Amino acid sequence: MTELLLHEPLDMHLHLRDGEMLRTVAPLSAHSFSGALIMPNLIPPITDAESLRAYRQRILEAIGDEIFEPYMTLFFKAEYDLDFLAPLAEEVTAIKLYPAGITTNSEGGVSGFDLETLSPALEAMSKLGIPLCIHGESSGFVMDREKEFVPVYEALADAFPDLAIVMEHITTAESLEALERHPNLFATITLHHLLITLDDVAGGMLQPHLFCKPIAKRPEDREALLRAALEAHPKVMFGSDSAPHPRHTKEAPGCAAGVFTAPIALPVLAELFAQHDKLENLQHFVSNNAQRIYDITPPKKKVRLTDTPMKVPERYGEVVPMFAGEEIGWSIAEVSEE
Numbered sequence: 001m002t003e004l005l006l007h008e009p010l011d012m013h014l015h016l017r018d019g020e021m022l023r024t025v026a027p028l029s030a031h032s033f034s035g036a037l038i039m040p041n042l043i044p045p046i047t048d049a050e051s052l053r054a055y056r057q058r059i060l061e062a063i064g065d066e067i068f069e070p071y072m073t074l075f076f077k078a079e080y081d082l083d084f085l086a087p088l089a090e091e092v093t094a095i096k097l098y099p100a101g102i103t104t105n106s107e108g109g110v111s112g113f114d115l116e117t118l119s120p121a122l123e124a125m126s127k128l129g130i131p132l133c134i135h136g137e138s139s140g141f142v143m144d145r146e147k148e149f150v151p152v153y154e155a156l157a158d159a160f161p162d163l164a165i166v167m168e169h170i171t172t173a174e175s176l177e178a179l180e181r182h183p184n185l186f187a188t189i190t191l192h193h194l195l196i197t198l199d200d201v202a203g204g205m206l207q208p209h210l211f212c213k214p215i216a217k218r219p220e221d222r223e224a225l226l227r228a229a230l231e232a233h234p235k236v237m238f239g240s241d242s243a244p245h246p247r248h249t250k251e252a253p254g255c256a257a258g259v260f261t262a263p264i265a266l267p268v269l270a271e272l273f274a275q276h277d278k279l280e281n282l283q284h285f286v287s288n289n290a291q292r293i294y295d296i297t298p299p300k301k302k303v304r305l306t307d308t309p310m311k312v313p314e315r316y317g318e319v320v321p322m323f324a325g326e327e328i329g330w331s332i333a334e335v336s337e338e
């Protein structure tokens with residue numbers, strides 16, 4: 001038997017939703033992760049102190065007595081300024097920027113990247129040390145959207161050198177290259193983008209449960225992402241982008257975008273790193289890099305994983321997980337507080 005001990009695993013891009021869905025999915029992340037960066041794209045999005053605090057409280061209620069830190073984010077608005085953000089700086093781990101309409105619940109996002117318009121908010125964030133997370137896609141041809149957004153990332157990184165900018169859920173080799181050119185650019189990579197390409201989504205029978213934004217790309221992109229993850233590139237962090245949608249909105253015309261991976265993420269990552277003989281690097285990819293980049297100290301939690309196969313449930317509540325009904329090679333043997 002092979003085993004792996006992970007300390008304080010972190011998921012730096014997680015959708016927990018609200019209401020019944022929150023109560024279904026939050027305990028699954030809280031069980032195996034020590035903390036997660038919680039995305040603010042609710043309806044309506046989290047844009048003020050009151051809704052941020054109330055949402056954090058609902059998350060804590062939903063997870064019961066699990067040890068888990070919800071690192072909260074605000075939904076970026078160009079109106080934010082130093083007066084608004086300064087009193088919130090301790091409670092806001094990052095601010096998430098969405099181009100308007102580019103993904104699920106992003107209608108209130110920004111409609112342009114004019115640096116002057118964005119400047120008051122981004123200057124304030126630089127001053128307060130609040131990182132900016134971005135869903136970086138243009139509105140161009142679907143396979144080119146992330147590549148077309150790279151110049152925007154670079155312009156922002158140059159204009160605000162003291163601002164840490166996280167390129168969320170990157171899917172292309174071009175994004176990895178941009179990382180090398182700017183000291184203040186970082187990135188998250190999901191589990192599914194390490195595993196699948198567009199072929200798995202739409203090359204045979206259409207697989208709605210693998211449909212997400214950004215869409216999975218070409219084999220050479222997946223390989224580049226995999227290399228960065230397996231080597232635990234110091235500017236790259238794990239962010240599952242686990243994005244639950246009820247089954248009837250996925251298995252439907254007008255399929256909602258998002259892959260639900262939270263409950264299987266750690267075992268499948270362990271299996272993947274083991275297959276490539278890189279188990280020793282998973283700790284960095286799934287925790288240490290994020291702790292350093294975000295300057296956070298998550299609550300203590302030790303997760304023991306072994307190469308004991310497990311069958312993935314068909315559903316969690318109304319949600320179909322990645323690998324539903326299939327066997328995966330690794331499983332969680334034990335979770336403990338240190």
Ligand SMILES: NC(=O)N[C@@H](CC(=O)O)C(=O)O
Binds near residue numbers: 015257
């Ligand atoms: N990734 C997705 O396809 N969907 C996410 C939004 C996002 O992260 O873009 C969601 O909230 O459902």
Ligand SMILES: [Zn+2]
Binds near residue numbers: 103135168169213214
């Ligand atoms: Zn996104």
Ligand SMILES: [Zn+2]
Binds near residue numbers: 013014015039241243
């Ligand atoms: Zn997301």
